[in-house]
Amino acid sequence: MTIEMVRTTVPQAPGLHDTRHRSYSSVVRVGPFVYVAGQCGLDEEGNVISPEFDAQALQALARVKSALESIGASVADIVNMTTFLTDPTLGNRFLELRREFYGDSFPDDKFPASTTLAVKALLAPTALIELQVQAVVAGN
Numbered sequence: 001m002t003i004e005m006v007r008t009t010v011p012q013a014p015g016l017h018d019t020r021h022r023s024y025s026s027v028v029r030v031g032p033f034v035y036v037a038g039q040c041g042l043d044e045e046g047n048v049i050s051p052e053f054d055a056q057a058l059q060a061l062a063r064v065k066s067a068l069e070s071i072g073a074s075v076a077d078i079v080n081m082t083t084f085l086t087d088p089t090l091g092n093r094f095l096e097l098r099r100e101f102y103g104d105s106f107p108d109d110k111f112p113a114s115t116t117l118a119v120k121a122l123l124a125p126t127a128l129i130e131l132q133v134q135a136v137v138a139g140n
Helices: 054-070 086-104
Strands: 007-010 028-030 035-039 078-085 113-118 129-136
Touching: 028 054, 035 054, 054 086, 054 129, 078 086, 086 113
Parallel strands: 078 113
Antiparallel strands: 007 028, 028 035, 035 129, 078 129
16 A cells, blocks of 8 residues: 655644644644644634533534544544543543544444543643544545
8 A cells, every 4th residue: 555645734724723823733634644633622712612521522522523624534534532631530421422423423333542541731721621633534
């Protein structure tokens, strides 16, 4: 298999804040491989949208989806998700929200690999969750 190693970056995907001033891209695609930078429950200006976990988690998931779509990928292309939680007791709730987010993207429950880590804090003040995703786009 030959992989064309053309690098594509998106510093500001729709619905995400511009990250160029922080020296990173929201999403990078190299051939079929897609890397989504950590996404929290932030608005387009980079502010935490709510103190509530569900709102933050759903927004983080929406930002992941937006980042993937901006570079020609989809939720179905996710092969790994790393979740950072500031409160480990929220892990089971996030699993429920993530299952809803995945929908029917993974038939026969063939879900992506996953790691969940409890952290003391995240860089975005008051953020409760951050998601980092890797995807592989089939056919490339």
